[in-house]
Amino acid sequence: MTLKIAFVISSLCLLNSCEHKKNETHAISDFATELKQLVLKENVVGQEYLFKVKKPDCVLEYEVAYIGDARSKRNGLIKFVAFTVLSGNYEDSKRANSSINLYNKNGALLGSYYVGGRFDAQPVIANDTFIFIARSEHCNQTTRISFKDSIPSEIFLNCEEENGKMFGDVYGFDVGR
Numbered sequence: 001m002t003l004k005i006a007f008v009i010s011s012l013c014l015l016n017s018c019e020h021k022k023n024e025t026h027a028i029s030d031f032a033t034e035l036k037q038l039v040l041k042e043n044v045v046g047q048e049y050l051f052k053v054k055k056p057d058c059v060l061e062y063e064v065a066y067i068g069d070a071r072s073k074r075n076g077l078i079k080f081v082a083f084t085v086l087s088g089n090y091e092d093s094k095r096a097n098s099s100i101n102l103y104n105k106n107g108a109l110l111g112s113y114y115v116g117g118r119f120d121a122q123p124v125i126a127n128d129t130f131i132f133i134a135r136s137e138h139c140n141q142t143t144r145i146s147f148k149d150s151i152p153s154e155i156f157l158n159c160e161e162e163n164g165k166m167f168g169d170v171y172g173f174d175v176g177r
Helices: 022-042
Strands: 004-009 048-053 059-072 076-088 095-103 109-116 124-126 129-133 142-146 154-162 165-175
Touching: 022 048, 022 059, 022 076, 142 154
Parallel strands: 004 048, 059 124
Antiparallel strands: 048 059, 059 076, 076 095, 095 109, 109 165, 124 129, 129 142, 154 165
16 A cells, blocks of 8 residues: 655646646646656655645646666666646546656656556556556456566556456557657
8 A cells, every 4th residue: 555645736836727838838747757756766666646736727636656666688777657647627527647657777768658547556566577456347457567678669458358358458658758
Protein backbone atom coordinates (compact mmCIF):
# COMPACT_ATOMS: atom_id res chain seq x y z
CA MET A 1 0.00 0.00 0.00
CA THR A 2 1.35 3.41 -0.90
CA LEU A 3 0.95 6.55 1.09
CA LYS A 4 -0.24 9.60 -0.82
CA ILE A 5 1.32 12.92 0.07
CA ALA A 6 -0.74 15.89 -1.05
CA PHE A 7 0.56 19.30 -1.99
CA VAL A 8 -1.89 22.10 -2.70
CA ILE A 9 -0.46 24.65 -5.09
CA SER A 10 -2.47 27.81 -4.72
CA SER A 11 0.01 30.34 -6.05
CA LEU A 12 0.08 28.74 -9.48
CA CYS A 13 -2.32 30.50 -11.85
CA LEU A 14 -1.57 28.78 -15.13
CA LEU A 15 -5.11 28.42 -16.31
CA ASN A 16 -7.99 30.80 -16.96
CA SER A 17 -10.15 27.71 -17.31
CA CYS A 18 -9.51 24.08 -18.21
CA GLU A 19 -9.04 25.20 -21.81
CA HIS A 20 -5.39 26.20 -22.33
CA LYS A 21 -3.85 28.87 -24.45
CA LYS A 22 -0.63 27.93 -26.29
CA ASN A 23 1.78 29.71 -23.94
CA GLU A 24 -0.06 28.34 -20.91
CA THR A 25 0.19 24.81 -22.31
CA HIS A 26 3.99 25.20 -22.51
CA ALA A 27 4.08 26.45 -18.90
CA ILE A 28 1.95 23.50 -17.77
CA SER A 29 4.27 21.08 -19.58
CA ASP A 30 7.27 22.64 -17.83
CA PHE A 31 5.45 22.39 -14.50
CA ALA A 32 4.68 18.69 -15.08
CA THR A 33 8.34 18.06 -15.96
CA GLU A 34 9.42 19.76 -12.73
CA LEU A 35 7.02 17.60 -10.69
CA LYS A 36 8.48 14.42 -12.19
CA GLN A 37 12.03 15.63 -11.53
CA LEU A 38 11.12 16.49 -7.93
CA VAL A 39 9.78 12.97 -7.35
CA LEU A 40 12.88 11.45 -9.00
CA LYS A 41 15.12 13.48 -6.67
CA GLU A 42 13.15 12.28 -3.64
CA ASN A 43 14.09 8.73 -4.74
CA VAL A 44 11.43 6.98 -2.61
CA VAL A 45 10.16 3.89 -4.42
CA GLY A 46 6.39 3.41 -4.21
CA GLN A 47 5.65 6.81 -2.67
CA GLU A 48 2.78 8.51 -4.50
CA TYR A 49 2.64 12.30 -4.48
CA LEU A 50 -0.54 14.23 -5.19
CA PHE A 51 -0.22 17.81 -6.42
CA LYS A 52 -3.37 19.92 -6.69
CA VAL A 53 -3.59 23.17 -8.58
CA LYS A 54 -6.19 25.20 -6.76
CA LYS A 55 -8.58 26.84 -9.22
CA PRO A 56 -12.20 27.89 -8.65
CA ASP A 57 -13.42 26.91 -12.11
CA CYS A 58 -11.79 23.52 -12.72
CA VAL A 59 -9.98 20.58 -11.21
CA LEU A 60 -6.32 19.96 -12.05
CA GLU A 61 -4.35 17.33 -10.15
CA TYR A 62 -1.12 15.45 -10.72
CA GLU A 63 -0.33 12.02 -9.26
CA VAL A 64 3.37 11.18 -9.52
CA ALA A 65 5.23 8.13 -8.18
CA TYR A 66 8.76 6.79 -8.55
CA ILE A 67 8.06 3.11 -9.08
CA GLY A 68 11.63 1.84 -9.18
CA ASP A 69 14.49 1.14 -11.52
CA ALA A 70 15.81 -1.61 -13.75
CA ARG A 71 19.19 -2.35 -15.28
CA SER A 72 19.34 -2.85 -19.01
CA LYS A 73 22.30 -4.16 -21.02
CA ARG A 74 21.70 -1.55 -23.71
CA ASN A 75 20.45 1.43 -21.64
CA GLY A 76 22.11 1.01 -18.23
CA LEU A 77 20.06 2.13 -15.24
CA ILE A 78 16.45 3.04 -16.13
CA LYS A 79 14.27 4.89 -13.61
CA PHE A 80 10.47 4.55 -13.90
CA VAL A 81 7.98 7.27 -12.95
CA ALA A 82 4.20 6.79 -13.07
CA PHE A 83 2.47 10.05 -13.98
CA THR A 84 -1.27 10.80 -14.04
CA VAL A 85 -3.02 14.09 -14.80
CA LEU A 86 -6.59 14.40 -13.52
CA SER A 87 -8.63 17.26 -14.94
CA GLY A 88 -12.21 18.33 -15.38
CA ASN A 89 -14.78 20.96 -14.59
CA TYR A 90 -15.95 19.20 -11.40
CA GLU A 91 -14.41 16.88 -8.81
CA ASP A 92 -16.77 14.04 -9.73
CA SER A 93 -16.13 14.35 -13.48
CA LYS A 94 -12.34 14.24 -13.63
CA ARG A 95 -10.66 12.51 -16.56
CA ALA A 96 -7.30 10.80 -16.22
CA ASN A 97 -4.35 10.67 -18.61
CA SER A 98 -1.45 8.47 -17.52
CA SER A 99 2.03 7.60 -18.69
CA ILE A 100 5.04 5.62 -17.57
CA ASN A 101 8.10 7.84 -17.98
CA LEU A 102 11.60 6.38 -18.25
CA TYR A 103 14.75 8.26 -17.21
CA ASN A 104 18.45 7.45 -17.27
CA LYS A 105 20.60 7.42 -14.12
CA ASN A 106 21.20 11.20 -14.43
CA GLY A 107 17.48 12.01 -14.63
CA ALA A 108 17.36 12.71 -18.38
CA LEU A 109 14.12 11.61 -20.02
CA LEU A 110 14.53 8.58 -22.27
CA GLY A 111 10.87 8.47 -23.30
CA SER A 112 7.46 7.33 -22.17
CA TYR A 113 4.60 4.93 -22.68
CA TYR A 114 1.26 6.78 -22.81
CA VAL A 115 -1.15 4.35 -21.15
CA GLY A 116 -4.42 6.28 -21.15
CA GLY A 117 -6.51 6.31 -17.98
CA ARG A 118 -5.70 5.84 -14.32
CA PHE A 119 -3.98 2.70 -13.03
CA ASP A 120 -6.01 0.22 -10.96
CA ALA A 121 -2.87 -0.39 -8.92
CA GLN A 122 0.53 1.24 -9.10
CA PRO A 123 2.95 -0.78 -11.24
CA VAL A 124 6.13 -2.08 -9.57
CA ILE A 125 9.66 -2.96 -10.68
CA ALA A 126 11.31 -6.17 -9.45
CA ASN A 127 14.39 -7.94 -10.83
CA ASP A 128 14.63 -5.57 -13.82
CA THR A 129 11.02 -6.43 -14.71
CA PHE A 130 8.05 -4.06 -14.95
CA ILE A 131 5.04 -5.65 -13.23
CA PHE A 132 1.51 -4.39 -13.86
CA ILE A 133 -1.21 -5.95 -11.69
CA ALA A 134 -4.70 -5.28 -13.02
CA ARG A 135 -7.46 -5.27 -10.42
CA SER A 136 -10.86 -4.65 -11.93
CA GLU A 137 -13.82 -6.75 -12.99
CA HIS A 138 -12.92 -6.33 -16.67
CA CYS A 139 -9.16 -6.65 -16.32
CA ASN A 140 -7.66 -9.25 -13.99
CA GLN A 141 -4.30 -10.33 -15.45
CA THR A 142 -0.76 -9.57 -14.32
CA THR A 143 1.80 -8.46 -16.91
CA ARG A 144 5.57 -8.85 -16.55
CA ILE A 145 7.82 -7.04 -19.03
CA SER A 146 11.59 -7.49 -18.91
CA PHE A 147 13.88 -4.51 -19.44
CA LYS A 148 17.08 -6.59 -18.95
CA ASP A 149 18.18 -6.33 -22.59
CA SER A 150 16.70 -2.98 -23.66
CA ILE A 151 13.62 -0.76 -23.61
CA PRO A 152 10.83 -2.48 -25.60
CA SER A 153 9.48 -0.38 -28.49
CA GLU A 154 6.00 -1.40 -27.38
CA ILE A 155 4.46 -3.20 -24.46
CA PHE A 156 1.32 -5.33 -24.22
CA LEU A 157 -0.58 -5.09 -20.93
CA ASN A 158 -2.59 -8.26 -20.40
CA CYS A 159 -6.16 -7.73 -19.36
CA GLU A 160 -8.41 -10.74 -19.79
CA GLU A 161 -8.05 -14.27 -21.09
CA GLU A 162 -10.93 -15.76 -23.01
CA ASN A 163 -10.93 -19.15 -24.76
CA GLY A 164 -7.13 -19.34 -24.58
CA LYS A 165 -6.67 -15.92 -26.18
CA MET A 166 -5.25 -12.95 -24.22
CA PHE A 167 -6.85 -9.54 -24.63
CA GLY A 168 -5.26 -6.29 -23.50
CA ASP A 169 -3.71 -3.05 -24.68
CA VAL A 170 -0.57 -2.26 -26.68
CA TYR A 171 1.41 0.89 -25.85
CA GLY A 172 4.27 2.25 -27.93
CA PHE A 173 7.41 3.83 -26.52
CA ASP A 174 7.70 7.49 -27.47
CA VAL A 175 11.37 8.52 -27.35
CA GLY A 176 12.15 11.74 -25.49
CA ARG A 177 8.59 12.85 -24.74
